[in-house]
Amino acid sequence: MxxxxxSDFTAAPAKDKLPPVRGYWASVxxxxxxxxxxxxxxxxxxxxxxxxxxxxxxxxxxxxKSSMAxxxxxxxxxNFILGTDELGRDMLSRLLWGGRTSLLMGIVPVxxxxxxxxxxxxxxxxIGGRTNTLIMRTMDVIFAFPxxxxxxxxxxxxxxxxxxxMLALTLVFIPSICRVAESATTQVRAxxxxxxxRASGGSTVSIIRTHILGNVLGxxxxxxxxxxxxxxxxxxxxxxxxxxxxxxxxxxGLMLSTxxxxxxxxxxxxxxxxxxxxxxxLSFNLVSDGLRQAMDVKS
Amino acid sequence: xxxxxxxxxLMSIPIALGxxxxxxxxxxxxxxxxxxxxxxxxATPEEIAYLKKAYGFDKPIxxxxxxxxxxxxxxxxxxxxxxxxPVFTEVMGALSNTIVISVGAVMLAFSLAFVLGTIAAYxxxxxxxxxxxxxxxxxxxIPNYWLGIVLVIVFAVxxxxxxxxxxxTKGSTSxxxxxxxxxxxxxxxxxxxxxxxxxxIMRTTRSAIAEILNQDFVxxxxxxxxxxxxxxxxxxxxxxxxxxxxMGLQLGYLVxxxxxxETIFAWPGTGFLMSKAILTRDVPMLQGAILLLAVxxxxxxxxxxxxxxxxxxxxxxx
Amino acid sequence: MKPMAETDFANPxxxxxxxxxxxxxxxxxxxSLQKHFPIKSGILQRQTGAVRAVDDISxxxxxxxxxxxVGESGCGKSTLARLLMHxxxxxxGTLVFDGDPVSEMRGISLRDLRKNMQMVFQDSYFSxxxxxxxxxxxxxxxxxxxxxxxxxxxxxxxxxxxxGLNSEIFGARYPHELSGAQKQRxxxxxxxxxxxxxxxxxxxxxxxxxxxxxxxxxxLNELKRDFxxxxxxxxxxxxxxxxxxxxxxxxxxxxxxxxxxxxxIYNKPRHPYTRALLHSRLSMNPADRVNEPPIGGDxxxxxxPPSGCxxxxxxxxxxxxxxxxxxxxDNVAGDRHLAACHMTNPSSGHSKxxx
Numbered sequence: 001m002x003x004x005x006x007s008d009f010t011a012a013p014a015k016d017k018l019p020p021v022r023g024y025w026a027s028v029x030x031x032x033x034x035x036x037x038x039x040x041x042x043x044x045x046x047x048x049x050x051x052x053x054x055x056x057x058x059x060x061x062x063x064x065k066s067s068m069a070x071x072x073x074x075x076x077x078x079n080f081i082l083g084t085d086e087l088g089r090d091m092l093s094r095l096l097w098g099g100r101t102s103l104l105m106g107i108v109p110v111x112x113x114x115x116x117x118x119x120x121x122x123x124x125x126x127i128g129g130r131t132n133t134l135i136m137r138t139m140d141v142i143f144a145f146p147x148x149x150x151x152x153x154x155x156x157x158x159x160x161x162x163x164x165x166m167l168a169l170t171l172v173f174i175p176s177i178c179r180v181a182e183s184a185t186t187q188v189r190a191x192x193x194x195x196x197x198r199a200s201g202g203s204t205v206s207i208i209r210t211h212i213l214g215n216v217l218g219x220x221x222x223x224x225x226x227x228x229x230x231x232x233x234x235x236x237x238x239x240x241x242x243x244x245x246x247x248x249x250x251x252x253g254l255m256l257s258t259x260x261x262x263x264x265x266x267x268x269x270x271x272x273x274x275x276x277x278x279x280x281x282l283s284f285n286l287v288s289d290g291l292r293q294a295m296d297v298k299s
Numbered sequence: 300x301x302x303x304x305x306x307x308x309l310m311s312i313p314i315a316l317g318x319x320x321x322x323x324x325x326x327x328x329x330x331x332x333x334x335x336x337x338x339x340x341x342a343t344p345e346e347i348a349y350l351k352k353a354y355g356f357d358k359p360i361x362x363x364x365x366x367x368x369x370x371x372x373x374x375x376x377x378x379x380x381x382x383x384x385p386v387f388t389e390v391m392g393a394l395s396n397t398i399v400i401s402v403g404a405v406m407l408a409f410s411l412a413f414v415l416g417t418i419a420a421y422x423x424x425x426x427x428x429x430x431x432x433x434x435x436x437x438x439x440x441i442p443n444y445w446l447g448i449v450l451v452i453v454f455a456v457x458x459x460x461x462x463x464x465x466x467x468t469k470g471s472t473s474x475x476x477x478x479x480x481x482x483x484x485x486x487x488x489x490x491x492x493x494x495x496x497x498x499x500i501m502r503t504t505r506s507a508i509a510e511i512l513n514q515d516f517v518x519x520x521x522x523x524x525x526x527x528x529x530x531x532x533x534x535x536x537x538x539x540x541x542x543x544x545x546m547g548l549q550l551g552y553l554v555x556x557x558x559x560x561e562t563i564f565a566w567p568g569t570g571f572l573m574s575k576a577i578l579t580r581d582v583p584m585l586q587g588a589i590l591l592l593a594v595x596x597x598x599x600x601x602x603x604x605x606x607x608x609x610x611x612x613x614x615x616x617x
Numbered sequence: 618m619k620p621m622a623e624t625d626f627a628n629p630x631x632x633x634x635x636x637x638x639x640x641x642x643x644x645x646x647x648x649s650l651q652k653h654f655p656i657k658s659g660i661l662q663r664q665t666g667a668v669r670a671v672d673d674i675s676x677x678x679x680x681x682x683x684x685x686x687v688g689e690s691g692c693g694k695s696t697l698a699r700l701l702m703h704x705x706x707x708x709x710g711t712l713v714f715d716g717d718p719v720s721e722m723r724g725i726s727l728r729d730l731r732k733n734m735q736m737v738f739q740d741s742y743f744s745x746x747x748x749x750x751x752x753x754x755x756x757x758x759x760x761x762x763x764x765x766x767x768x769x770x771x772x773x774x775x776x777x778x779x780x781g782l783n784s785e786i787f788g789a790r791y792p793h794e795l796s797g798a799q800k801q802r803x804x805x806x807x808x809x810x811x812x813x814x815x816x817x818x819x820x821x822x823x824x825x826x827x828x829x830x831x832x833x834x835x836x837l838n839e840l841k842r843d844f845x846x847x848x849x850x851x852x853x854x855x856x857x858x859x860x861x862x863x864x865x866x867x868x869x870x871x872x873x874x875x876x877x878x879x880x881x882i883y884n885k886p887r888h889p890y891t892r893a894l895l896h897s898r899l900s901m902n903p904a905d906r907v908n909e910p911p912i913g914g915d916x917x918x919x920x921x922p923p924s925g926c927x928x929x930x931x932x933x934x935x936x937x938x939x940x941x942x943x944x945x946x947d948n949v950a951g952d953r954h955l956a957a958c959h960m961t962n963p964s965s966g967h968s969k970x971x972x
Contacts (some may be wrong), residue, residue, distance in 0.1 A: 144597045146596050148556030149589065149596070157329040158329060192743050193746045197758075200810075201761055201762060215746070267456060271448070277442045278441050285440045
């Protein structure tokens, strides 16, 4: 075997022969570009989000205007493309408007929980010792509740409403995100490059910012993205139980619950809001899976 | 191992205490004065003061909590505002009904998921695998309260084959799953409930079996000329502890999170009880149900953990 | 020393020429350094024992020398390196850096110590932050010590060029795009960025292919000369240590068993453990076969090390005195060669003791 000389490293190879320098996120983006399934469901999410945002302009009717004459009409009746609900309100308009509350219930708690749980987890993981024990044992206690039970317990005792529902869901997600952030931080903290940063005299804040966060945020984001689907299901579930959004505000979970009255006359109507929840949650789940795969590859 | 078991059991005590604190705090934070619900609307201030003293509401909150905890430990969780019966009896009666459908759902999910997951692992990357993984994703994405309604539409409304709701025992608490006339009522709830654990157990099985099939010792078995069935036996034996653990945790989630499914089918379990308590603002009942369910969940997790330690030789906890 | 004008770099790299203690002052003076890691067990997690990773170690490092530290894995070499860098806090013992004791009260502060003493870690996937371009990893140290960002980047580029990596090509790259040897060059550049006077090289070349190991070793020798450095070279590879070191320190179970000039240690080892270690080396000559293991068994558990001499359980010369009395690290030949063995102490009572 021939021994390479030092000049092999110093001599500049032709630049065009080297692969382009790509940061981590850029290479994740590049891998996603060829994942057509994920891209498809990403565009489904984009459409759902756009429809919800522009609901006031798209919706053909006022979603809260009821009419006793046109109760529980089948899709296609008069101008009601998707029919009317048990109070004679236009289903399509209600579904479009309902997407707003349902998406909010899905996304806001996960974002809040990621901020709070992530900060707690990184703190616990980096400082370790008693601080870690205090934070993580507290999380264990909250974790000792099944998520549905905790969400119902909080909104059930505090009273319904979208605000309490979001608060409940945020509290439900904090412990698991905190655990992910804590274990990622604990792992990264022990790695040589963090030791080297400490040996260079970096302060705790500087090391966390420069060396820890970049390596911890990835796993935390992957995990948090998988929670959006859960949050949508749980949020709509709360509304279904009468604990989330309050009538007459349109919400998919709430619509599902009230339309049960018409289950024998118009079964199809009853299936519509459920299908909306299902498609949204499925899309978020699959995109999260695709993101996980794109971010998992090491080199 | 006994050392670990003892420590693990000891460790559950502070968690259970924490759970009780949360349950207590929730009621403190809930709107409305608890004393109000115990009194007639025309009660005099003297009567209110007397009752406050009698119930210990004049003491500082930590002391009130201790009183409450001591009573709870002796099985006294108060009286339901709605039924005027002890909360403990009501919840325990309902808990058995919840456990019946939860266990049924987990068993159904496990038997299907283990087979499907194994097939998927053996066909990693092929269409069979894709179908199985799709079922898994659908299972965890589908709102089961909606699935329940769809099942009711199909089987109860359109086909008229199965009852839409209730338990069919008319007040009797002795539900007999082996009696078809009664078991019919449990079929739809069990089906509905089983979908989430089906997805999760299948994912776990698939990755556990696939991981083992890729390991050196399995390659070795194949190289030694072992037939596929013998290799499968090795794979299953190694994957089973992990899958069983996930199954145990799922059982805990079902028992604790049965409220949606039970509400749809009016299945008289703890979830249905809570659902009614929420509608009628029956706070003692709600609090008691939450506490007992959370404690049940902690206990199931503890048992799963201990069982796993006992079964899986790879985990040597000290 | 090579005059800087000969190099083709735009900016001359900064060299730390400070020498407040004077030539005669040892660079590092380590006294009775000790670190025990507690072991907890039982239901209540009480401390039931301790791993004696570094147990009462004293030695000095002279200015401009390379001190090699050898020993089997688990003997406490890496713990020693981390104790010197204060990445782990010692239970007891003192460290004197060029005449100044390391303490916040008087002498040299931890921050100043770390500016003057840097460490090169073993090459691994995680010796460099996988999310940072290597140039930023090098510039990090100077930036936290107050250098401007642009200036720090320029310094990082110069250092990359100096360790043999074209900064235009490699500066913006991520660690996973580099080979092991290239990463190790970056690690060295990172350590040099704070213009230290001492480099601790912890298994710095151990993970590299033999073909590139020699190049990195040569680079280290060059840098030592050009930057006026003192090295602590930790390795389990006896050949590499022999090549690079001026003096060698042999560790066994958290203690020093022998220390002395490299020729004496390799040609006239006095401690049976050092001899066994040297015998275990593979020879390039196929006629010199090693058929029997030079030492039997595994190192004893550092939690409950043997009484007396810690090596006695594996030593063929072990006698009663070895069990009852711990040998002291003492002169064996001149004042530079020390060994901790009863056989080198005529008054120890060991039957093979010679003067």
